[in-house]
Amino acid sequence: MKLRLLAALVCALPTASYAQNCEMKLGAMGPMSGGAAQWGLAMNSAAELAAAEVNAQGGVKLNGKMCKVVVVPYDSKYTADGAAAGSNALAAQDIHLIIGPVGSPEATGIKPVAARNGQVAWNAAYAKNSLEPKYPLMFHIAPGPGVWADAVIKRAMKEFPMKSVALIAPNDQGGTDIASVDAEAYKANGIKTTEEYYQRGTTNFAPIVTRILASNPDVVDTASSPPGDAGVIIKQLRLAGFKGAVGRLGGPGTDEILRVAGGIDVVKNFYWFETVATADPKVREIDDEYKKLLGKDPVGGTAVWADLPAARMTLKAVSIAGTDDAKAVAAELRKLPVDDPNMGKGYWTGKKQFGIAQELSFPFGIGIIKDGKNLGVERQDARPD
């Protein structure tokens, strides 16, 4: 009898200890070093905030227990092999849910590996194949230019009449997939376009600026060039005497662009797409909440706001499913309504473009700087597919 009691106690010990230390690991992936570090660190900040929110309420419900969420970041370096290696590294830590990666090369790299590892991943890439029906565990944080480029161009044309535009972007999938879709949208509005691609890692754009200006465009669009690159391009365009407007139908990063270019007076005339309606006070509250819960400022600028709903919804789906198994979480995610406390109401989109409705579509913004004056970011409501 004593022996049985002892055995029962020994068996109970690890369970009790597990209940006390129960935790669920959530992956956060993206470039966390190099020129696009801002976007990867934003993924991490968004995952950290969503985890802190849930932990403040006692954690996620996992196998009947309340478990603390711990974020495990991975620097996928904006490369396909980095993201594929990241998926494996996180799988080795028994992580089934990943907020990230960011860029198109990373999305390409992670898709087959995460499918094999049984992981849900949320990519933020603007690639033409960000989602594919054959990868049902892949989700998309926000729509690409096919959805919003036309609205931004039409708004920009009211401020900056244009007949020709030169698009400039890196020569990998992270550049060409976006710039080519942007070019189609400009052409659909009767604007003549040229596309110019550069090797990622270029630091001095003076030769490319000379080449672009030879075609005398009305507008130069920096598309999905990393914000640091776009800032240097604008600085060198102005130095070369370019007086036209500069557009940006690509990833967010206006503050960084203004800093690198040398200020708003240098940039002067600029229009850009914002993934979220950044002027909305509800959206801006996210930074205050981050500071309150985590005691520091988030890293990654406005991209943190765009990435947050995906992290929040994932943790909500875990509690509903009662497990962090990727298939079960994905099934619950698909049923969740798209309605974020800060971002407002949105839609599940993607069916039309990718054949699978696993893309979050929230209200976005269009920013305008005219004659060196920031006119602000106008809110555009999300539309269903």
Added chain:
Amino acid sequence: MEQFLQAAIIGISLGAQYSLLALGFTLIFGILGVVNFSLGWVFELFLLERLVDDHLATLMLTLGLYLIMSTGMLTIFGPLSMEFTFPVTGALRMGPIYVARENLIVLAICLAMIGVLWVLLFRTDLGRGLRALADDRAVARAQGLSPKLLFPMAFAIATGLAGLTGALVTPILSLSPAVGDPVLATSFLTVILGGLGSLEGAAIAAFIVGIVEAFSSVYFGGSVGALILFVLVLLLLVFRPTGLLGRTVRGA
């Protein structure tokens, strides 16, 4: 014709920037035989001195230090660039042709530094001592030359050059933790093209690289431009493995 002239001006500006960095590399390689990716003198004083004769170990050590330093910068200062402008801005214009004022200053400083380094290496006792150590360390030691004194001096000059380049070039481009990575690769390519250890070779190669990069990017675009540069260097090394002005250090 305008485009041609503009490409030439840009090429010379790029060459000036590359040469400042390449001179530091060359100095270290020429004197110590160390392929140095980090230019961090404290580390070099304490660790490299012990491993200076093991080329592979020094390569790995300096690369490792470089990664630690760049990640440290990212952790301390964050990933965002700082607003950091050159004290002199604007451009001199002649019709459609322009020359950025800051590039003229970089060019002037670069030419001055090439001159100063040449005088230092070939017209002073310090330079003679450094070259003697590069030629034959054992004989130089026997003559009373102290590597413990002279090696840190070479490192100090090289790191000073790197710092000067950073201070001059980052305001023209951007000041962020990763801005040096691609420039480092191009500078190393320049040193190989010029001939490892040759001061004159590095300076000439830097201007060749700058001009090739500018003309190929202006006439063939940013993607083909980068390709042309590397193909040219590859071809040159096939036909002249020692680089432009390098010398054979040892037989195969």
